[in-house]
Amino acid sequence: xxxxxxxxxxxxxxxxxxxxxxxxxxxxxxxxxxxxxxxxxxxxxxxxxxxxxxxxxxxxxxxxxxxxxxxxxxxxxxxxxxxxxxxxxxxxxxxxxxxxxxxxxxxxxxxxxxxxxxxxxxxxxxxxxxxxxxxxxxxxxxxxxxxxxxxxxxxxxxxxxxxxxxxxxxxxxxxxxxxxxxxxxxxxxxx
Amino acid sequence: xxxxxxxxxxxxxxxxxxxxxxxxxxxxxxxxxxxxxxxxxxxxxxxxxxxxxxxxxxxxxxxxxxxxxxxxxxxxxxxxxxxxxxxxxxxxxxxxxxxxxxxxxxxxxxxxxxxxxxxxxxxxxxxxxxxxxxxxxxxxxxxxxxxxxxxxxxxxxxxxxxxxxxxxxxxxxxxxxxxxxxxxxxxxxxxxxxxxx
Numbered sequence: 001x002x003x004x005x006x007x008x009x010x011x012x013x014x015x016x017x018x019x020x021x022x023x024x025x026x027x028x029x030x031x032x033x034x035x036x037x038x039x040x041x042x043x044x045x046x047x048x049x050x051x052x053x054x055x056x057x058x059x060x061x062x063x064x065x066x067x068x069x070x071x072x073x074x075x076x077x078x079x080x081x082x083x084x085x086x087x088x089x090x091x092x093x094x095x096x097x098x099x100x101x102x103x104x105x106x107x108x109x110x111x112x113x114x115x116x117x118x119x120x121x122x123x124x125x126x127x128x129x130x131x132x133x134x135x136x137x138x139x140x141x142x143x144x145x146x147x148x149x150x151x152x153x154x155x156x157x158x159x160x161x162x163x164x165x166x167x168x169x170x171x172x173x174x175x176x177x178x179x180x181x182x183x184x185x186x187x188x189x190x191x
Numbered sequence: 192x193x194x195x196x197x198x199x200x201x202x203x204x205x206x207x208x209x210x211x212x213x214x215x216x217x218x219x220x221x222x223x224x225x226x227x228x229x230x231x232x233x234x235x236x237x238x239x240x241x242x243x244x245x246x247x248x249x250x251x252x253x254x255x256x257x258x259x260x261x262x263x264x265x266x267x268x269x270x271x272x273x274x275x276x277x278x279x280x281x282x283x284x285x286x287x288x289x290x291x292x293x294x295x296x297x298x299x300x301x302x303x304x305x306x307x308x309x310x311x312x313x314x315x316x317x318x319x320x321x322x323x324x325x326x327x328x329x330x331x332x333x334x335x336x337x338x339x340x341x342x343x344x345x346x347x348x349x350x351x352x353x354x355x356x357x358x359x360x361x362x363x364x365x366x367x368x369x370x371x372x373x374x375x376x377x378x379x380x381x382x383x384x385x386x387x388x
Contacts, residue, residue, distance in 0.1 A: 016266060035236060052313065063333045064333055064336060064339075065336050066334050066338065067335070068338070069338050071352055074251050074348075075347070075348035078196075078289075079290065081286065081287065082286075082313050083317070090308060111313065136352065138355045141338070141361070142359055145364040147337070149337060153334050153336075156331050156334070177313060178197075178200060181284075181310055184311070185203065185207045185208075189240070
């Protein structure tokens with residue numbers, strides 16, 4: 001632990017933000033060529049960059065889906081790291097599954113948000129091993145979406161009170177966080 | 192969009208401290224000589240506890256399995272030490288909940304009264320706009336798909352997730368958006384180069 005013995009800044013870093021896990025087997029897209037990849041999507045009258053189905057209005061696309069599968073900015077990471085990707089479904093009133101760092105849902109709970117354990121298996125969130133957590137969250141996704149749509153919609157209907165609660169937290173989040181910053185500073189300067 | 196401190200937080204910091212210089216980690220985390228030059232430019236003979244170099248790290252950090260903490264924290268501390276600037280002048284605001292532990296690791300043998308001030312917040316200008324479109328999505332009769340997955344830039348976990356969804360034929364139930372091709376390595380380098388400019 002003699003980092004200070006060398007005072008030269010480190011100049012190399014990981015291949016990618018948050019690192020990669022060589023044990024995760026799906027490390028390349030399965031399509032052989034880019035054209036094939038595009039074709040797979042276009043065959044279903046879908047656009048590669050427009051959310052996979054014909055959007056009536058880009059702004060309100062959340063109303064056409066039941067659950068947001070959030071692929072967070074990082075996955076293998078030492079901290080939970082909540083970005084707009086997670087806050088969007090909270091604001092827009094949809095349940096979500098986070099493909100991200102360990103304890104992401106726990107961090108949201110600490111802010112007063114409620115998650116959706118009554119309809120979604122959220123045990124993936126506490127799995128520290130990145131590979132195991134990845135496959136656990138994949139299984140959760142499959143289990144939730146691979147059902148008749150009517151059942152999925154029923155589940156969303158059953159968590160409306162949670163959705164409303166989260167929207168209320170979102171509305172006050174900036175104020176809450178500003179107060180928190182002020183407290184942290186006052187604690188330091190002794191006010 | 193550049194991820195920055197929310198203006199409300201910036202205002203409080205300016206009110207409470209004498210900010211000697213404001214530096215965004217994103218501006219130097221690929222070339223730490225930039226940080227060194229900035230600190231050198233604003234270096235003083237002495238400092239009060241209110242004099243602070245405000246360094247914000249609202250975006251993701253680089254980690255390496257060989258190191259016990261982020262490259263950012265190690266390099267910042269090394270540069271402050273090399274320039275003989277006390278660590279208490281560093282006011283570090285971040286979206287990384289728990290990163291103060293990294294400073295404790297690096298400064299384990301350093302006096303406790305000379306430590307950086309670490310402020311944590313979950314929010315930034317990027318994840319909390321002033322107003323959301325508060326559309327009443329509680330209606331569910333409009334739902335067409337069970338799920339949606341917006342992936343955007345290529346990252347290893349996103350490529351892995353995409354392949355899982357495709358291989359399990361879940362793209363029928365889930366609307367998928369992704370901006371990466373089959374050349375995963377090249378995509379990552381393109382993203383890296385784009386972020387560097």
